[in-house]
């Protein structure tokens with residue numbers, strides 16, 4: 001829903017006249033896929049602005065490129081060749097962070113999911129949260145305020 005690369009692909013050049021749905025695309029046209037617009041279109045995703053991860057339990061959506069409602073790695077012959085590695089790496093980071101720390105929002109900084117469009121999609125406001133190690137006996141010792149990246 002928040003594609004890290006909002007403009008999915010680098011520019012593509014139509015080398016022949018062609019049609020995409022009802023749209024005629026003449027040869028020589030440069031085109032880009034705006035994945036951000038697709039994932040924020042309420043005709044495609046009900047209430048796209050809401051953080052509702054359970055939507056993926058209700059509707060099984062393939063993310064490897066065969067379902068164009070959500071294709072963070074692109075699709076077709078130029079699909080990301082690192083998609084399996086990317087998924088495994090992100091899942092490993094996330095699992096390790098959740099396994100080793102308990103996370104809470106910072107009292108002083110509310111979670112703000114606003115986005116800032118750059119070459120990649122960044123958070124407008126840094127995500128500030130507190131991490132408590134799960135391994136300490138009290139489990140209450142504050143380790144750090146973790147500041148994510150923002151614009």
Ligand code: HEM
Nearest residue numbers: 004005008009010072073074075078079080081082085086
């Ligand atoms: C979460 C991690 C990743 C995301 C979200 C991602 C996303 C993307 C996207 C959207 C494209 C453009 C696809 C298109 O044009 O249709 C792409 C292309 C590409 N990615 Fe990734 N990628 C990730 C990880 C990786 C990794 C780990 C590697 C290599 C080890 C990699 C290598 C490439 C290459 C070489 C291309 C260009 C493919 C081509 O133009 O033929 N990516 N990636």
